[in-house]
Amino acid sequence: xxxxxxxxxxxxxxxxxxxxxxxxxxxxxxxxxxxxxxxxxxxxxxxxxxxxxxxxxxxxxxxxxxxxxxxxxxxxxxxxxxxxxxxxxxxxxxxxxxxxxxxxxxxxxxxxxxxxxxxxxxxxxxxxxxxxxxxxxxxxxxxxxxxxxxxxxxxxxxxxxxxxxxxxxxxxxxxxxxxxxxxxxxxxxxxxxxxxxx
Amino acid sequence: xxxxxxxxxxxxxxxxxxxxxxxxxxxxxxxxxxxxxxxxxxxxxxxxxxxxxxxxxxxxxxxxxxxxxxxxxxxxxxxxxxxxxxxxxxxxxxxxxxxxxxxxxxxxxxxxxxxxxxxxxxxxxxxxxxxxxxxxxxxxxxxxxxxxxxxxxxxxxxxxxxxxxxxxxxxxxxxxxxxxxxxxxxxxxxxxxxxxxxxxxxxxxxxxxxxxxxxxxxxxxxxxxxxxxxxxxxxxxxxxxxxxxxxxxxxxxxxxxxxxxxxxxxxxxxxxxxxxxxxxxxxxxxxxxxxxxxxxxxxxxxxxxxxxxxxxxxxxxxxxxxxxxxxxxxxxxxxxxxxxxxxxxxxxxxxxxxxxxxxxxxxxxxxxxxxxxxxxxxxxxxxxxxxxxxxxxxxxxxxxxxxxxxxxxxxxxxxxxxxxxxxxxxxxxxxxxxxxxxxxxxxxxxxxxxxxxxxxxxxxxxxxxxxxxxxxxxxxxxxxxxxxxxxxxxxxxxxxxxxxxxxxxxxxxxxxxxxxxxxxxxxxxxxxxxxxxxxxxxxxxxxxxxxxxxxxxxxxxxxxxxxxxxxxxxxxxxxxxxxxxxxxxxxxxxxxxxxxxxxxxxxxxxxxxxxxx
Numbered sequence: 137x138x139x140x141x142x143x144x145x146x147x148x149x150x151x152x153x154x155x156x157x158x159x160x161x162x163x164x165x166x167x168x169x170x171x172x173x174x175x176x177x178x179x180x181x182x183x184x185x186x187x188x189x190x191x192x193x194x195x196x197x198x199x200x201x202x203x204x205x206x207x208x209x210x211x212x213x214x215x216x217x218x219x220x221x222x223x224x225x226x227x228x229x230x231x232x233x234x235x236x237x238x239x240x241x242x243x244x245x246x247x248x249x250x251x252x253x254x255x256x257x258x259x260x261x262x263x264x265x266x267x268x269x270x271x272x273x274x275x276x277x278x279x280x281x282x283x284x285x286x287x288x289x290x291x292x293x294x295x296x297x298x299x300x301x302x303x304x305x306x307x308x309x310x311x312x313x314x315x316x317x318x319x320x321x322x323x324x325x326x327x328x329x330x331x332x333x334x
Numbered sequence: 335x336x337x338x339x340x341x342x343x344x345x346x347x348x349x350x351x352x353x354x355x356x357x358x359x360x361x362x363x364x365x366x367x368x369x370x371x372x373x374x375x376x377x378x379x380x381x382x383x384x385x386x387x388x389x390x391x392x393x394x395x396x397x398x399x400x401x402x403x404x405x406x407x408x409x410x411x412x413x414x415x416x417x418x419x420x421x422x423x424x425x426x427x428x429x430x431x432x433x434x435x436x437x438x439x440x441x442x443x444x445x446x447x448x449x450x451x452x453x454x455x456x457x458x459x460x461x462x463x464x465x466x467x468x469x470x471x472x473x474x475x476x477x478x479x480x481x482x483x484x485x486x487x488x489x490x491x492x493x494x495x496x497x498x499x500x501x502x503x504x505x506x507x508x509x510x511x512x513x514x515x516x517x518x519x520x521x522x523x524x525x526x527x528x529x530x531x532x533x534x535x536x537x538x539x540x541x542x543x544x545x546x547x548x549x550x551x552x553x554x555x556x557x558x559x560x561x562x563x564x565x566x567x568x569x570x571x572x573x574x575x576x577x578x579x580x581x582x583x584x585x586x587x588x589x590x591x592x593x594x595x596x597x598x599x600x601x602x603x604x605x606x607x608x609x610x611x612x613x614x615x616x617x618x619x620x621x622x623x624x625x626x627x628x629x630x631x632x633x634x635x636x637x638x639x640x641x642x643x644x645x646x647x648x649x650x651x652x653x654x655x656x657x658x659x660x661x662x663x664x665x666x667x668x669x670x671x672x673x674x675x676x677x678x679x680x681x682x683x684x685x686x687x688x689x690x691x692x693x694x695x696x697x698x699x700x701x702x703x704x705x706x707x708x709x710x711x712x713x714x715x716x717x718x719x720x721x722x723x724x725x726x727x728x729x730x731x732x733x734x735x736x737x738x739x740x741x742x743x744x745x746x747x748x749x750x751x752x753x754x755x756x757x758x759x760x761x762x763x764x765x766x767x768x769x770x771x772x773x774x775x776x777x778x779x780x781x782x783x784x785x786x787x788x789x790x791x792x793x794x795x796x797x798x799x800x801x802x803x804x805x806x807x808x809x810x811x812x813x814x815x816x817x818x819x820x821x822x823x824x825x826x827x828x829x830x831x832x833x834x835x836x837x838x839x840x841x842x843x844x845x846x847x848x849x850x851x852x853x854x855x856x857x858x859x860x861x862x863x864x865x866x867x868x869x870x871x872x873x874x875x876x877x878x879x880x881x882x883x884x885x886x887x888x889x890x891x892x893x894x895x896x897x898x899x900x901x902x903x904x905x906x907x908x909x910x911x912x913x914x915x916x917x918x919x920x921x922x923x924x925x926x927x928x929x930x931x932x933x934x935x936x937x938x939x940x941x942x943x944x945x946x947x
Contacts, residue, residue, distance in 0.1 A: 200412075202401035202529070208609035209498035232412070245610045246497065291734040293425045294700060298500055298674075298737050329415040 173227065173254040176235040181252055183225045183259070184278050191222035191312050192274040193305070195249075195286075196265050198230055199241045201328035204269035207286055208245040211269070214286075214306060215249050221313040222273075224249050229268075230333050231255035260330055267327035271305050275312040282308035282318045285325035292326055376455040377463020378407045385448050386410060387472045389427050392579045395474065399528040399578030405471060407462045414460040418453045428578075428703040434692040437710040442579070478522055479581045483619030485511055487599075490552045492615035495530060495605050502605040503558040503750065506616055507544050510597045517590035519623040520583065523576040525603055526614035532604040532702050534616070536574035538591075539598040558673075559748040560602060575669070575706040583708070584621070588628040593620075606702075629762060631666055632774055634781060636681075636723045636757040639746030640789055644675065644729040644753065646741035651675075651729060653755040655788070656722035660780040661773040663761040664712035668694050670723075671756040674701055674735040675744060678726040681757050686718035693721070693759075701735075712762065723757040778802050786815075793822040797829050804832070809840050820849075827857035835866050843873035861890040865897055868904065877907040888917075895925035903934050911942055 172180040183192055195211050197204040215224035226249045228238055238251055254260060263272030264283045273282040287300035308318035376382070386394070386404045394400030394409075403409045410417065420426040421444055429442040444452075455461070489506045525531035537544070537560070547555050585591070601616055636655040644651045670679045681693040694707065715721070729741050737751040738744070744753050763773035782799035789795050800815030816833035823829065830853035837846035847870050853863040868883035884901035891897065902917030915938055921931035 200402040202608070205401075205609035206498070206607065230412070232408070293420050293423065294428075294702060295734055297734050297739070299739070301739055328413065329419070332411070332413050332415045334412070 171256050171258060173252045173259050176239055176251055176253070178235070183223075183252065184262070184274060187223040189276050191218075191276060191309055192278070193218075193222050193224045193309065194227050194259055194263055194265075194272045194274075195224060196227045196229060196260065196263070196268050196270050196272075196330065198228065198268040198328050198333075199233055199237060201268045203290060203327040205245065207269045207289075208247060210286065212247055212249065214309075218306075218309050218313075222309055226251040227254050227259050228252070229254045229257050229260050229330050232334060257330070257333075264322070265325075265330065267325045267329055269327055270325040273305070273308045273312060273318070275315075281312050282321055284323040288323075290326035375461060375463075376451055376458055377461050377467065378410060378455065379463035379465065380467035381451055381463075382410060382455050383407075384469050385444065385452065387469065389442065389444060389448075391472050392474070393528075397476075397528070399531075401529060411460050411462075414456045418456040421449045421452050428700075430696045430698070430700060430703055430705070431707060432695045432697055434695055436691070436693065436713050438694075439708040439710045478524075478619050480520060480522065480584060480621065483522060484622045485620040486617055487511055487620070488617040489554075489601075489615050491554075492526070492613035493554060493605075495612040495614055496607060497609055497611050498607050500607075501532075501750065502607070503556060504603055504605060504614070505544060505555045505557060505560055506601045506603070507539075507548065507552075507554060508599045508601065508618055510593055510595070510599055510620075512593055512597075513595050515595070516593045517623050517626050518593050518620055519585045519590050519625075520621040521574050521591075521599075522582040522619040522621070523574065523580070523601065523616065524619065525576060525601075525616045527612055528578060530605050530608045530612050531614065531616075532577070532606055533704060534576040534601055534603040536618070537600040537602060539600050540594065542596075542598060544600045545598060557602075557748065558604075558750045559754070560600065577703070577705050582619075582621075587623065587625045589631065590623050590625060590627045592627060604702075629765075630774060631760050631762040632777065634721070634759045634761055634777070636721060636759075638723075638755050638788070639753075640792075642727075642744070642746035642753045642755055644727050644744045646738075646743055647730050649728050649730045649732070651727040653725045653727070654723060655755070655757070656720050657781065657784050659715055659717055659719045659721065660776045662714070662716050662764040663773075663777070664714055664764070665693070665709060665759050665761050666712055667706055667708040667760040669704075669706040669756075669758040669760075670694060670696060670699075670725075671704060671758070672699060672701070672725060672727075672754050673750055673752065674737050675727040675729050675733060675753050676701075676725055676755075677728045677733070679757075680724045681759075682722050682724075683713070683715050684720040684722065686716060715761075721759065723755070725755050727753060775802065775806055779806070791822065793819050793826065793829070796822065797826075797832070800829075800836075801832060804836050804839075809836055812836055813840070825852065825856045827853040827860055827863065830856075831860065831863040831866060834863070834870065838866060838870050838873065843870040846870045859890055861887050861894070861897075864890065865894075865900070868897075868900060872900070872904055872907075875907075877904045880904045881908060881910075893924060895921045895928045895931065898924060899928055899931035899934070902931065906934065906938055911938060914938060 172182065175181045183194060186192070211224070211226070226247060228251060233253070235253065238253065242251055252259070263280065265272055269286060270284055271286055272280060275281050282304065284304060286305045288297065288302045289300040290296045304320060304323050311318040390400070390404045392398070394402065394404035396403055402413060427442045427444065431438060487508045487510070489508065493504045493506070495502060521536060523534050523536065525534045544555065544560060547560070549555070599618060601618070603614070603616065605614065634657065636657055638653045638655040641653050668681065670681065672679065676699045679694070679696045679699050683691045683693050685691065693713070729736065729744055731739070731741055744751070746753055746755070761777070763777055765773060779799070779802050782795065782802050785792065785795040786799050796815045796819035800812045800819060803812035803815060813833065813836055816829055816836060819829045820826065820833060830849040834846040834849035834853065837849065847867065850863050850867040850870060853860055854867065857863070864883045864887040868880045868887060871880035871883060881901065881904045884897055884904055887897040888894065888901055898917050898921035902914045902921060905917060906914035915935065918931045918935040918938065921928055922935065925931070
């Protein structure tokens with residue numbers, strides 16, 4: 137008997153936990169959990185669960201990083217160019233930047249993209265990015281197919297080409313849209329260290 | 335009343351000034367070098383803040399060029415790893431010269447100990463430390479850096495910098511707001527948004543030549559290196575320089591810059607798109623002094639642009655030039671300049687005893703951080719010293735800054751895709767009071783001869799040498815050089831006018847006429863040529879035609895007292911006394927001390943006492 141009760145108890149425990157999780161998510165879903173990225177209204181968003189069947193591109197930027205600022209027109213342009221096959225998200229990993237500050241930044245730089253805050257760097261970790269600006273490209277199956285620089289305009293701080301000669305982001309979107317692997321899976325970007333952020 | 339003004343139009347005026355702006359704010363005593371003990375905990379408050387406040391915060395603070403402030407722990411923490419990285423790579427603080435034989439003023443360089451300390455701070459987790467260790471925040475001057483300027487001029491309209499694209503070079507033209515000659519001890523350049531302005535130069539344009547290149551008045555013009563065309567020999571265009579962190583350098587008494595009425599200041603700025611559209615509207619603050627210049631530094635230029643013909647793929651293309659000083663000088667400042675292919679730039683002084691000293695060495699040239707460098711104390715170089723430059727260029731694909739992809743042949747020129755090989759030195763020749771020969775003249779003549787030797791087919795080299803010879807009265811040799819210049823460019827108005835002027839001065843006005851007419855054929859609104867032709871005709875007593883030339887001259891420049899006086903005098907000669915008197919009076923109104931006008935007006939009144947105006 138005792139053994140039976142024992143068994144019952146062990147079975148019931150996971151059920152309880154399961155129930156709690158469900159309840160918890162039902163109750164708190166509209167509000168961002170500390171461990172998730174959120175949109176500027178504060179709602180939790182997992183961009184990888186959105187846009188089914190399409191490519192997801194996460195673009196990591198900071199408001200106070202001159203290198204990611206300089207890329208703003210190109211990022212916006214690529215998001216429009218590849219709007220059919222992909223959805224672009226701007227991701228701000230800086231905990232100290234409020235939604236208001238980010239909104240005015242988007243306006244200033246002419247961004248029309250959806251922006252996410254990633255204060256706990258959930259998306260940073262999933263993407264394997266290290267600096268701003270870097271990007272992560274997830275294919276329709278949500279496999280990370282490319283992460284790193286947008287192109288090779290910058291070779292180092294203060295050392296830039298007149299124009300980029302390789303275009304890793306565009307190439308990987310085009311490959312992913314055809315179901316192919318990208319020419320390169322990763323290339324380090326030049327920019328502001330995400331690890332410096334709180 | 336035979337006296338006519340024999341004043342020749344000015345053919346050569348030498349601009350002898352170069353003000354160099356110093357960089358970096360001195361916001362207190364230099365921080366003491368930290369000796370890093372291996373086990374010591376490095377903290378922001380005690381160890382890092384003094385380094386950042388002293389070396390970085392001048393630019394890394396709100397409103398300045400740095401893209402983010404570095405004034406607080408939070409500021410530094412949010413870029414800590416990046417700070418360690420860029421200080422180790424020597425990208426920051428930006429300072430190109432290697433340590434050389436002569437100390438440069440306002441060096442912006444961290445010591446190896448400071449760099450290591452920052453790295454260690456980051457390794458240890460970028461700790462804040464005890465609040466009591468934090469030094470006071472640096473005390474920066476807001477707004478105009480050296481006080482309220484005596485005069486402020488602002489660009490008429492802003493320049494629109496697009497959000498993206500390659501670097502832009504733009505020129506704003508400011509009319510100097512003075513109605514008489516003033517002496518400037520400093521100019522502060524406020525370039526507009528400092529985050530996008532990489533550097534700026536002021537070119538002094540005494541002949542409105544930049545203005546003439548505008549598409550419409552006030553439009554400004556594009557261009558990396560604009561040419562200030564000038565009959566007045568201008569040894570340089572780079573007079574005043576701004577880069578991020580610059581505080582204007584106030585010239586000591588005696589070293590002021592002459593600023594005349596009707597002079598343009600051309601502000602040439604290098605802009606980098608920021609990612610959003612920007613509107614740049616610079617202003618200049620002018621600071622005057624009552625002390626006219628008594629010391630006259632001049633700019634020496636070594637260059638060899640004609641030797642720049644760099645094949646694609648060439649990784650180490652060398653260009654050199656050397657010049658022997660004819661007089662003792664003090665070198666005050668140095669400005670190496672090239673475009674995107676240069677990698678290593680060196681300048682040396684080889685003293686008469688054979689000792690070779692490095693004047694400057696930039697091992698990793700970066701156009702973006704170019705600067706004028708002032709020596710901490712003047713470098714004394716005796717006559718006979720050989721100044722030499724040696725620049726190396728990388729036109730391979732490995733040079734990421736190569737403007738051409740794939741690389742292609744690059745030659746000397748003004749565009750950013752062309753190259754340059756320039757070295758400017760601001761020197762102060764030793765002037766011996768009371769000595770007849772001005773050492774500046776010797777220096778300039780030697781420079782001009784050097785250029786003629788270097789580039790015998792160069793029009794400007796011959797023209798400039800001729801102008802200098804003419805000024806010192808070596809008319810025969812001047813004429814030879816003008817002839818050589820005219821063989822290269824037979825129609826050139828400035829050379830024809832100057833040659834004509836020299837011929838008049840040598841007493842052969844009849845021979846000058848053809849050259850002056852050639853000058854006017856190419857440039858009908860050329861004041862100097864009309865004036866000189868008037869003189870040549872008047873000297874041949876052809877007053878009727880002379881009057882027409884002087885009339886043309888005063889139409890072009892109604893503020894020239896000599897032209898008015900000569901017009902009045904020539905009119906008197908053909909009996910048009912009433913009009914003659916009016917022009918002589920006009921001349922006196924412009925310049926009450928003009929003897930020609932005063933004497934001739936008295937003479938006129940004496941001869942015709944009955945004719946009252």
